[in-house]
Amino acid sequence: MKVLVTGANGFVGSAMCPHLVSEGHEVIPVVRRPSKIPGAVVLSADDEAGWHSALTGCDCVVHLAGRAHVMRETAEDPLAAFREANVQASLTLARRAARAGVRRLVFMSTIKVNGEHTAPGACFRPEDAPAPQDPYAVSKWEAEQELQQIAQQTGLELVVIRPPLIYGPGVKGNFAALVKMVQLGVPLPLGAVHNQRSMVGLDNLVSLVSLCANPAASPRAAHQVFLVSDGADVSTTVLLKKVAHAFNMPSRLIPVPVSWMRAVAKLLGKSDMADRLLGSLVVDDSQTRALLGWHPPISLDEQLQRMKHAASL
DSSP: OEEEEESTTSTTHHHHHHHHHHTTOEEEEEESSOOSSTTOEEOOTTOHHHHHHHHTTOSEEEEOOSOOOOSSOOOSSHHHHHIIIIIIHHHHHHHHHHHTTOOEEEEEOOGGGTOSOOOTTOOBOTTSOOOOOSHHHHHHHHHHHHHHHHHHHHOOEEEEEEOOEEESTTOOHHHHHHHHHHHHTOOBSOTTOOOOBOEEEHHHHHHHHHHHTOTTTOGGGTTEEEEOOOSOOBOHHHHHHHHHHHTTOOOOBOOOOHHHHHHHHHHTTOHHHHHHHHSOBOBOOHHHHHHHOOOOSSOHHHHHHHHHHHHHO
16 A cells, blocks of 8 residues: 655654554655655645655555644734645645545544533543634634545545544653653642543554555545544543653652642633643544444553653663
8 A cells, every 4th residue: 555644754744654664555755844754755835746746656645744733823823824734735635636546535633623621521522513712723623624525526535533632752742841840850730630631642543543544444434533542531640640650750749729720820821721731631532443443552651651762762
């Protein structure tokens, strides 16, 4: 099988490409700028001939490239910037893929399409009414809808995957910051947080994407929206204890009441950050497992150990 992967040098793409190669597939890694990735093809958005050449003979496109959630936004119009990168670029790719005879496109979306948090005892399911709340999530939801229209018009098989927080070797953002603080032994006021968060280890996500990229192995994946998780939801407190254990560090967690932390976060204008640390976001991926016969190959603890190993290299 021949698979084209966009965003091949990104967090997910850098793990996705070697995994597909290890399964015996021919991989065309596509990047925007020169990269050290073996066989990487550098393509600009307007290189029609280059895209046609790269897509010819491909069975599937795994579309990982895009504008991710931005912690320090600098764009004057964030929604326009997200739409250009995540909607328009995705639609152009899908049309090119369909013209080249590609059978399937796997689109990496986000659980933020469903919403930002779940109520106690509740969970997100793929059939829920979408409720994107920030420009990033809005752009992903708009891309999903328009890609579905292209799929209906062209016969391209669309597979949408909405992951929650992805963690693993090379992770950045808030998760990396928390790991760093644990490694440094910084006392954290997160010892009494009883929320529930679904996450997905990088190796588990790569496993699912690889399965969905193979039409012969996953015929039932066509035109589906899949949620994905490790299958073991944890509180922020438990997660930090597990991180500390994986890195052989003591967990210096102070049991500060959640209501106090939310009040301080509101005063500091950090309510969004507080929601991510203190709120719940639970995913029900039972449909993914039932339709595909897929199960996460590794546990949270195993993925954390792989992060520790990678950090020591």
